[in-house]
Amino acid sequence: MNTNPMITAGDKLHEECGVFGVYGHDDAAALTALGLHALQHRGQEAAGIVSFDGRQFMSERHLGLVGDVFGKHGHTENLRGAYAIGHVRYSTTGGPSGRNIQPMFADLTGGGLALAHNGNLTNARMLRRDLVREGAIFQSTSDTEAIVHLVARSHYELIVEKLIDALKRVEGAYSLVALTSKKMIGVRDSYGVRPLVLGRLDNAWIFASETCALDIIGAQFVRDVEPGEMVVITRDGIESLHPFPPRRRRFCIFEYVYFARPDSVVEGKNVYEVRKHIGMELAREAPAAADMVIPVPDSGLPAALGYASASGIPFELGIIRNHYVGRTFIEPSDPIRHLGVRLKHNANRVKLKGKRIVLVDDSIVRGTTSKKIVEMVRDAGATEVHFRIASPPTTHSCFYGVDTPNQDDLLAHKLDLEGMREFIRADSLAFISIQGLYRATGAATRDSGAPQFCDACFSGDYPIEPADAHEQRRQLSLLMEPV
Amino acid sequence: MNTNPMITAGDKLHEECGVFGVYGHDDAAALTALGLHALQHRGQEAAGIVSFDGRQFMSERHLGLVGDVFGKHGHTENLRGAYAIGHVRYSTTGGPSGRNIQPMFADLTGGGLALAHNGNLTNARMLRRDLVREGAIFQSTSDTEAIVHLVARSHYELIVEKLIDALKRVEGAYSLVALTSKKMIGVRDSYGVRPLVLGRLDNAWIFASETCALDIIGAQFVRDVEPGEMVVITRDGIESLHPFPPRRRRFCIFEYVYFARPDSVVEGKNVYEVRKHIGMELAREAPAAADMVIPVPDSGLPAALGYASASGIPFELGIIRNHYVGRTFIEPSDPIRHLGVRLKHNANRVKLKGKRIVLVDDSIVRGTTSKKIVEMVRDAGATEVHFRIASPPTTHSCFYGVDTPNQDDLLAHKLDLEGMREFIRADSLAFISIQGLYRATGAATRDSGAPQFCDACFSGDYPIEPADAHEQRRQLSLLMEPV
């Protein structure tokens, strides 16, 4: 029997959140559930919606996929009203807990405030320490709650002012959507690290992390919310504020590589097209003498098509994915785990036998999955395996809302190219260059003084100082509460 | 078919809470679960325990009976440590919600604080309004949370000082138990409206609402916590503080009438004995020519025994209770409800036929149950029904932690004695006098200038001003969150 350790889904970077909001539609909560379903790839652990019916806020926040939480026997029927915001979440540190599910909510003197956040605050721990010292009682371990407390304590009168006041004290990456009894607000941090778009459905306004969430409900794309912009929607229309100091735009380039859905258009470019171009650049930068190009499904598919098209080597589906395993992994019971089984992928032996293969994937994180895939392809009879990666080596951790392993666990941090090749046992290994990646996005050459994207995971060039990372951690008296 | 409306358990006053705490025993959480089980009659909606293992606080708070929540497949195993406090809760306004389950918890700069509360704050709403104005974010609708926020915001350094500071701003009735990483604290308000006792089990200290919760674990009764006293337990022993202004003791006399368990000793008197004496006083005050004395089970049982013993009329179990209905009621489905069935009680026809009955119950609230019981006894063939009540007419609402209907729904507020008799269709009706009740407790005559008990529900003489009751209610933006 095959005794390989299991191929884990853990060997990917993970977006930590997706946000969505509807202002002014009778089916606001149902639409939000759909939007979250389209954003499910941005977070699979939990889903939540807060709606407002003109009088009362209502909330449903549960662990599970959107389809389970808000599907047939789901919870949308409790969520009345024409106003709703929602959130999908990928697990962060501390394990899954019902208390961390967003949107967060606070009862302020001026009325209720619900808030959903995609990103990560780099000074959350310091803010939390200060707020606790001032008497704030935290209910979650989420950095988003710090924003809510800052809003609650702001001495400004209007909620929009309070929110601006709070965000001025916050550092890090955020695209957030808030709902009050009067307004829906969308904000992006000054660097615009995480995406946020504005859409329209009949007379309703929509916020969404990606355009695919507009498509699912047939909404029109209006425009990206700009870095540092706060879009405030009321019954009287929309208003655009720019309360934060302007910065050079640093959109996360990994959204193109892996996070965003291929049918989304983010910051003006179609994700599928960018990925295919990455494959084409990669074919030029790192050609291989081979019989077929095989994607690691599904993340390597567009780049593999690009590679095949640019190289003229035939494209084949040589690895079949079990569609009943989602992007996240249904964990097997222990006896199964030890068998090292192929729950997620299977090589099509008939196809691969005796062939020289170009294998294309989007990235290498720990390298454990890549190693298994190469081994599986060889076991199926491939004579040569040339591994091509549609991103530069991932050498640095992300502090802006992406779940990356510790730097020490990143294969590209530990080994040089030849070391990596040896580790994954490929006949050859090549990553696209960072310049090639920029070219594939349609950008000019990367400006190393002021890069057009946040590419810190490849370059270590962090646009925002990760303040918390530098300070000693105080042990908080967090209450353990199993869900 | 019998078309009487259903006999509802709603026709009783309900204690809203019971508290329990263990300091210094390896099985702290399991003991607390037992203690709460013995206090189940003080609250059947939800149960919670917070424990501390010297490093970490752990919590399990769930809707349901103690046996379900902490029984065989229950949650005590997650609750490690030698320190634990627990709480049982009867539903208050706003319906059942997971967010209101106590003990409440806060992470303070000095460490964690868990708090369990029996009673009711009479200025909770005003405190809440002020706290929200200052930026506090409330997670529950419970008045207890106001105490927690006051503690969190106190400028004193030590948690004991913070708690004293907080309680000085609080008005109302409370017996509360708190747990920090160093201490367990028990406090009663200056009037001592709600009970709280101190016990000992080997080297461990115990707090409990009633002595029956000491008995269940074989703990020794030490003494009552005094009105206005704060008992602080540390590794070094116990300390008694009296930080609040002294008041004349006003223990809730209804604890003797109905709330407390008959085997408990509260404020020095055995509850069963008091109840039996009430029955004896009642036989003297309101004799009847009858063939047998029948209790309304189980609350009327001790008083009926007293009545029988003092009157010489034989005591019989003429009404049988279905033991699979708890003190709370398993609600039937709608079709059943309309049948007007006797889910809880059944008259023993053979016994009652052709007899003159003295029927004894502890109290009349709305009167709807009493009416059904009288009708059931008559249907069973009784020729006369003389109803005797072991408390004075309940004419006023309680603001100190007892769930009473609006005053307008109290039968004794709406009707005079003859009106009530007619309503419940008894041949005669009598309540014990308030003086008789005092006599049964062993007290001297009631001092109408400074009554020895809180008897506001009978007299309207409220020891503590119900501040909230006088002010306009602001609609809070409370988040509706179905459990």
Place this chain on the structure above:
Amino acid sequence: MNTNPMITAGDKLHEECGVFGVYGHDDAAALTALGLHALQHRGQEAAGIVSFDGRQFMSERHLGLVGDVFGKHGHTENLRGAYAIGHVRYSTTGGPSGRNIQPMFADLTGGGLALAHNGNLTNARMLRRDLVREGAIFQSTSDTEAIVHLVARSHYELIVEKLIDALKRVEGAYSLVALTSKKMIGVRDSYGVRPLVLGRLDNAWIFASETCALDIIGAQFVRDVEPGEMVVITRDGIESLHPFPPRRRRFCIFEYVYFARPDSVVEGKNVYEVRKHIGMELAREAPAAADMVIPVPDSGLPAALGYASASGIPFELGIIRNHYVGRTFIEPSDPIRHLGVRLKHNANRVKLKGKRIVLVDDSIVRGTTSKKIVEMVRDAGATEVHFRIASPPTTHSCFYGVDTPNQDDLLAHKLDLEGMREFIRADSLAFISIQGLYRATGAATRDSGAPQFCDACFSGDYPIEPADAHEQRRQLSLLMEPV
């Protein structure tokens, strides 16, 4: 701390079933749920109802109490139609399993048949072996299923004939209720070991194990179904058949001692009255010099009242029962179990201290509970404990539908009277004589040649040969299927 082992509910004999049926009422299923609720004391493990709406049979069979299964959010709404039968079950060997929940159902060529059974077949294992040999596929471990297979295989044409044919092959005790698409049928075995009564509610006919189940829905008692009688109800009225050979009536005398509800009238006598008379006989047979008579709640209550009344010694509630423990026991988690706690009962120390006590209970089975009770009463300060038992020593197992321990576990089988007294550590111990018990039922002296009751558990005089008990057990390939 008290280190007594836990007081277990296991130390009682348990009736294994209760049955109920309604023919011709729009709310048939809801009424059946109520009837089962009133019969809950006859079986707490599972409850089931099959209804028929003139076209289709519908079924809901679940583990749990009737209130949980068919209560507020329960399952009655799926059970349409004017015809329904139901069943409550106490666990037998093999642990709880969904497959054993009655009523059983079979699709016969002539239409559907549902069947609910109270009792026990003494040749079930032999029947099963033969039926399996002939190709019958058993789905449960219940002896009732053998009846269903016999009916299905009968060569008679009409279902009534098939049922008679089947029951002629069956030995043992049974009171059963069956429902077909045309008829409701009630049958008792020729000895009439288990009770079954006929009632009327408006135009509907009712079958029930006890009259208390008629009372709960306001139905009129018509008469007992006679031993060996089959009552067939159709749209045209009722028909009485006597297809089985007549036998001397041998009703289970333990129904009076413990099983039946005190408000029921069974075989013409009120259970409460019989129990009270047992207490009176007991006082005459076994007087004691004591200060008070204390019942073990709740089963000892009526006999204790009888004892007190005949002896002139005051009756007191010296042991308080926790009403949140049902007749069955909510099992505590392991750590709690080892504490030896008083989950179910508590002695009222104030009352018992320094007193000589007559303690009255209905029976002694293993004796473990009695021992704990005596110890608890002594711990509370009683100076003498005189234990009086309202039944003769239980020396033999029951084979007719009552869950008894193996004979070797019966205290009265292992020890003589003095040995038992010593074991339970009472100052004196007395059981009522079997003649005294007969007197209390109003019967003449027990006819030892042909006793008027089945009293095999006291006398070893078994009316029906327990055939299975004599044969070797073949290991059936039963499928283990956790619920």
Place this chain on the structure above:
Amino acid sequence: MNTNPMITAGDKLHEECGVFGVYGHDDAAALTALGLHALQHRGQEAAGIVSFDGRQFMSERHLGLVGDVFGKHGHTENLRGAYAIGHVRYSTTGGPSGRNIQPMFADLTGGGLALAHNGNLTNARMLRRDLVREGAIFQSTSDTEAIVHLVARSHYELIVEKLIDALKRVEGAYSLVALTSKKMIGVRDSYGVRPLVLGRLDNAWIFASETCALDIIGAQFVRDVEPGEMVVITRDGIESLHPFPPRRRRFCIFEYVYFARPDSVVEGKNVYEVRKHIGMELAREAPAAADMVIPVPDSGLPAALGYASASGIPFELGIIRNHYVGRTFIEPSDPIRHLGVRLKHNANRVKLKGKRIVLVDDSIVRGTTSKKIVEMVRDAGATEVHFRIASPPTTHSCFYGVDTPNQDDLLAHKLDLEGMREFIRADSLAFISIQGLYRATGAATRDSGAPQFCDACFSGDYPIEPADAHEQRRQLSLLMEPV
């Protein structure tokens, strides 16, 4: 907003079952769970495993996906032993019910028998009627239960003989796996309509519906079980019986078109290869002037690659599938349903705009999905849509284990080619010819007198008479029992 009705998964034919078995491996149940996971595409409603540990049979059968039922917190740990068989089921008539979940089990005189079945009996209803007449009690609505009753009633002595005896009375398609206390048995009907393969893992023997289930556990493919063959595995090895009359092999050609997983090798051919060749044949038979070939994901993917490769038109992923919708559909709540949303697929507008598209799918059943897909592609800006189908028109229902709509609902039964084109609003529409399909499988020209495959859904040429279809349906008294 887009107002299209929802794209439903209902618009596919569905395989009704997959089977798997392990004989002689310590982790038999865990391996079976994995095998079933790999066969999940053959049935998503329920999953069951029966294992045997040498002494006892154990069973877990639940509604849900394999990952849910037997995953991390799943039920494999209860399934001890080195022998196990399992089953995945797609819902058939009568809705989901726990009673229908296989493997079925019977206790026979010779020991237990578990049985899992893929296929459909064409005389099940007649068999059932006869068996009920003879006294068999059916517990399910599954046709498989008829086989079990026939086995139980067989007069042969050995279970293998009984099974042969039973199968000789059965008509229809079946590939089944059985487990006794001594043997594991795999059988295919004489036509070999459904697949079944034999594999080896170390010393253990494996049966599986498809080879992909061998791959997932690293087992070796040994050979197909032959049509009409019964393979009996014991401790002493395997034995091949051929007890049924030989027939011309008629393997289901739709297994190649859609049912089987692309990485499986069935009846000697790789499914992916056959599908790609279908696409190539289709490109030759029905060329189109277009800018790109777009698959309907994921079922149209291999054929689209074949079409692109043969036609030279570029292949693009123009439709993106939401991976959080499985092959089955998570049903949305009602408000969502009415929005006509794109839960499952989204067109990549940027890619399709202004382009002439060849759209490739595997089949058209009702046509409703095809219509929505064409509309979606047009809405995204495609100027021409040429729809190409990788199977001939589906004109007839299947009676051999595939869930097909009534013939009247099949688009190809109602409309001619031009009518269908108009209905789905494509610019052109073409199906592969039946001869082209045979060519793609590598077969010679279809022998219309004795076709090499079962292609009845395309041709109406049914190899086995559907006996039940001709007879009047008797209304069985089936018990409705909600799960």
